[in-house]
Amino acid sequence: MVDTVDVRRRVRQIEATVAGVHQETPDTASLFLDIGDEPHDYKAGQFITIDPHQFAFLEQTIAYLEQIKEGKEKPRAYSMGSAPHEEHVLITIKEERFWPGESKYPPVLSPSLTRNCALGTPVVIKGFTGAYTLPEDIQSKADNILHVCAGSGIVPNFALIKHSLHVADGLRHVLLYSSKTKADIIYYNEFADLARRHPQHLEIVHCLTREDPVDVEPSSRRGRIDAELISKYVPDPSNCFVYSCGPGILPWERKEARQNGVEPEPRFIEHVLDLLRDRGLDKSQIKQESWG
Ligand SMILES: Cc1cc2nc3c(=O)[nH]c(=O)nc-3n(C[C@H](O)[C@H](O)[C@H](O)COP(=O)(O)OP(=O)(O)OC[C@H]3O[C@@H](n4cnc5c(N)ncnc54)[C@H](O)[C@@H]3O)c2cc1C
Structure with a gap:
């Protein structure tokens, strides 16, 4: 019972703001998310999700992809690179690419997260969840x-x-x-x-x-x-x-x-x-x- 309540409290929608951007490698960027007064009640190794529908600039692309894939685009999961004691929630995203002749569809979210999220960009995230954590014992x-x-x-x-x-x-x-x-x-x-x-x-x-x-x-x-x-x-x-x-x-x-x-x-x-x-x-x- 305690666990169920705990999980419900931890998995919630949070309005975050991009407080830092760092290009890690040629195809990978980190976003440092300010989650305001929200508690950092996550465990190291867990992930958040981001629903691509929140970004107005993706609206047409998503509408087209949902038509040809015949299904709703799901939120994408991103592991947190931050530990709970750190100030910001860190996510690090590798940009997926569309390779003509190889890829079936263009990627939906990662190119925008790695290229279009300037300082101050609001990002609604949902978290925190995941079992890739160190056991207490x-x-x-x-x-x-x-x-x-x-x-x-x-x-x-x-x-x-x-x-x-x-x-x-x-x-x-x-x-x-x-x-x-x-x-x-x-x-x-x-x-x-x-x-x-x-x-x-x-x-x-x-x-x-x-x-x-x-x-x-x-x-x-x-x-x-x-x-x-x-x-x-x-x-x-x-x-x-x-x-x-x-x-x-x-x-x-x-x-x-x-x-x-x-x-x-x-x-x-x-x-x-x-x-x-x-x-x-x-x-x-x-x-x-x-x-x-
Ligand atoms: C628990 C978890 C943690 C994760 N953590 C990270 C992280 O820390 N960093 C990170 O970069 N990524 C992470 N990911 C991956 C992330 O969630 C996304 O999958 C990734 O960013 C790609 O999303 P996209 O929208 O850019 O691409 P997508 O739109 O998902 O497309 C990616 C590729 O899949 C192909 N594709 C898509 N749909 C179909 C289909 N229906 N049939 C055939 N092919 C298809 C596309 O052609 C494209 O080549 C994590 C995933 C999980 C599950």
């Missing part, structure tokens, strides 16, 4: 938290790590973060600073898939996250919890594969889950979240 289950992320999948893990270090819960975090190049690493400076300030509690390994790491943390490397790396950073599978976030098979990719009688092509998250199971981690030790 995490210390009784594990000392080590492994974060395995790719691209914008870093966003909720940034919040988890910041929160844990802020409350000094004693957990030791290792972040394996896959990006194409150094320029594509989101929150690069913020993570470097956290690792410098908390060397006993945070280690960062950048895995660059398209270039050699130059001027990146010394333990970083070129290549995808693989079984060798997982073994190295999970020496004892019984004393580890994993939070993995990144691209996964999308619902319409699954549907299309089913219609064609084939298995959908595994993406980052499916690949990581296989590696973790092979390393001997149980499903109960792994939390995962994925999007496109």
Whole structure:
């Protein structure tokens, strides 16, 4: 009963204002949202939603897409990169693109959030929700938290790590973060600073898939996250919890594969889950979240 009331209170509509904008990488931008007097009663790792219908400049595009898709466009979810103790609610959005010959439809919301939200823009958000959070009793289950992320999948893990270090819960975090190049690493400076300030509690390994790491943390490397790396950073599978976030098979990719009688092509998250199971981690030790 207490939980139900708590969740109802937490999931509500909030009128936010863009209080800061930061271009993180060539295709990704952060918005710092001022939520006024609303309590920051969320947990690190949770998400908000934004209904694209609120933006007048998207009205015609949405009307057209709803006609051809034969359905209402749904609110889009965005993980919060902020921890509850921070002043602003941070969301970080990767701009999706329309690739002629490849994409079925143009993306609805992310191009506007990354390009059209100047300081002072009002944004109605709905939150807070999501189960990608650290359990209250995490210390009784594990000392080590492994974060395995790719691209914008870093966003909720940034919040988890910041929160844990802020409350000094004693957990030791290792972040394996896959990006194409150094320029594509989101929150690069913020993570470097956290690792410098908390060397006993945070280690960062950048895995660059398209270039050699130059001027990146010394333990970083070129290549995808693989079984060798997982073994190295999970020496004892019984004393580890994993939070993995990144691209996964999308619902319409699954549907299309089913219609064609084939298995959908595994993406980052499916690949990581296989590696973790092979390393001997149980499903109960792994939390995962994925999007496109
Ligand atoms: C819990 C959660 C947290 C998330 N957190 C983040 C985050 O922190 N940062 C972030 O950048 N993103 C995040 N996302 C993803 C985000 O919600 C959006 O999906 C993303 O921004 C794309 O939205 P869009 O409106 O720009 O594109 P969309 O309009 O959703 O289109 C994206 C692509 O999907 C294709 N598509 C759309 N509809 C269909 C269809 N019916 N059939 C076939 N193809 C279709 C389009 O052709 C296009 O290529 C999160 C998602 C979830 C579920």
